[in-house]
Amino acid sequence: MVIEQVRPGYRIPRQLNSLEQRDMTPEGLRIENVDEAREDRFHRFKLIGWWDQERLRNARVLVVGAGALGNEIVKNLALLGVGNLFVIDLDAIEHSNLSRSVMFRARDEGRPKAEVVAEAARDIYPEMNVQWCQGNVVYDLGLGVYRWADVVLGGLDNREARLAINRAAFKLNRPWIDGAIERLDGVARVFSPGGPCYECTMSKEDWKLLEMRRSCALLTRDQMLMGKVATTPTSASIIAAIQVQEAVKLLHDLDSLCGKGYHFFGLTHDSYVAEYTRKEECYSHDKFDRVLSLGKGASQTQLRALLSHVRAELGADTVLEFNNDILTALKCRQCATAETVFRSLGKVSEREGRCPACGQAREPETTSTIYGDERYLDLTFHELGVPLFDIITARSGSDRWHIEFSGDRREVLGPLCPGPCA
Ligand SMILES: [Zn+2]
Ligand SMILES: [Zn+2]
Structure with missing residues (x-):
């Protein structure tokens, strides 16, 4: 019985590494082979004509929220070989998170969500540079992090945080991609400076709910705990996939869903794309010029x-x-x-x-x-x-x-x- 059929993919890098260490190896040959071995991980992506793995390797992504959506977002970023990730979330892992979060295990209960997601990302893609922060995106995150980032991805469950991201991202001239899920449904929206923003899309009802939250200025944290929404890992995975795919397009300067939203209905698998209108009187369009x-x-x-x-x-x-x-x-x-x-x-x-x-x-x-x-x-x-x-x-x-x-x-x-x- 032959169980030890070692797949060549595991041996090739080891041989190349030893070649790499030998000074006598002809320079041209060494570089070519090492490159081939290193990039093998992303070989299937490169079959896509426009794909540029180097852009993803150099990309800096800020992920806000490490819950059901954040888990799926970060998982996809790591699989795609995105090189630099900052992830922020306020919460610690609870037992009920385990059913919707691909990166959490029972042993992680009580640990900061952002820390566990960061560890799991590096487990998937060890070359990824990752920083995590347990904090509130509205109050704890300096705008320098937005300035550092190329693109911001949100996996949040409340309007207050969305509005804070929206204003910060537009101030620093950065696109951001919002995701929202409820039951089997969800929406992914791309907001890019110059176009309509999240605040432009807010309805009277949105403002009413936001004001309710703000009226108890000292209670935001306590109130937040009340607004639990029904979500599933399947809707999280669908919407986060759209968000990350849009980020990949933005990072490649390809056309994306800028100023639009992808609405998905899980009971029928119907979907449509909505186009938003920019409101010139909107408060979120203030941009820091320099x-x-x-x-x-x-x-x-x-x-x-x-x-x-x-x-x-x-x-x-x-x-x-x-x-x-x-x-x-x-x-x-x-x-x-x-x-x-x-x-x-x-x-x-x-x-x-x-x-x-x-x-x-x-x-x-x-x-x-x-x-x-x-x-x-x-x-x-x-x-x-x-x-x-x-x-x-x-x-x-x-x-x-x-x-x-x-x-x-x-x-x-x-x-x-x-x-x-x-
Ligand atoms: Zn706006
Ligand atoms: Zn008193």
């Missing part, structure tokens, strides 16, 4: 120091603007007290929002603009609640400077630095 790199990070830069620097250049009336509201105090009307709290608004739980003396919900005092007379100018931006590697805006009239805390690049991008990070 981003300046600050050598320092958000945790090394004091508000006062940066403000005086930009005022020397742009004028004494220059203000600093953040991308999110930052909490500066919690006020209790009943007790007439105010507690100083510096944090991004979305990171305060309902319990923390209540007055420790009387138990009433306190009012948040927030800021998104620094005018120069604040009592906390000696704090660093990070101490105030600005995410690492964020991009803030210095504004004087219609003059704007967008300043990236590039000193945080290494800490935030991790293994994605320095290689393709430079």
Whole structure:
């Protein structure tokens, strides 16, 4: 009985590796053979005329959400040989995730979803550079990560996060591909700067639901847990496949579903493509024309120091603007007290929002603009609640400077630095 029929695919690289180490090997022959062996993994893709594996190897992809859709998205990116991945998700793995997430195992329960997805991606494609972050995309992700990325893929379940991605991606002139699933159905949409965006597609009903979520500014996290949607691994796999396929097209500069949405109905397997209209009055179309790199990070830069620097250049009336509201105090009307709290608004739980003396919900005092007379100018931006590697805006009239805390690049991008990070 011959069980040990070793397939040649496993032997060839080993022989070539030994050839590679021999200095005497004729140069031309060595390069040709090594290339052939290395690229064998992606051989079937290259039979597609326009396919350029090198583009995928160099591609930088930001994946937001590592749930049912995120698992399928990252699985596909790894199989396709995408070289650089940043994945962010707030949650830890729960037992009920195991039925919809191809990369999760029972032993992973309790671990951050983003970390497990990152590990699994490298298991599939060990040459992939991967960084993960357990955090909230709305409040924790510096815009520098969007600037780093070529394309953004969303696997989310709420409008607040979609809107945050939409605004960030358009500010940095990056396309993003949204996916949504419910029951057996789903939709994949491609939004590219210059065209219609996610906010352009939002209906009155969408805004109502978003405002409901926002009205309890301190409750977003608690509310999020209530909005569970019925989803299946099959719809996740269909929609994520469309999303990643669109990303491949974008990365090849091919025509894609830009400004359109693919709607899929699982009970009948009907589908159609909807075309969206750009609304010129939409708030999401603000674009950062030029981003300046600050050598320092958000945790090394004091508000006062940066403000005086930009005022020397742009004028004494220059203000600093953040991308999110930052909490500066919690006020209790009943007790007439105010507690100083510096944090991004979305990171305060309902319990923390209540007055420790009387138990009433306190009012948040927030800021998104620094005018120069604040009592906390000696704090660093990070101490105030600005995410690492964020991009803030210095504004004087219609003059704007967008300043990236590039000193945080290494800490935030991790293994994605320095290689393709430079
Ligand atoms: Zn828009
Ligand atoms: Zn009170």
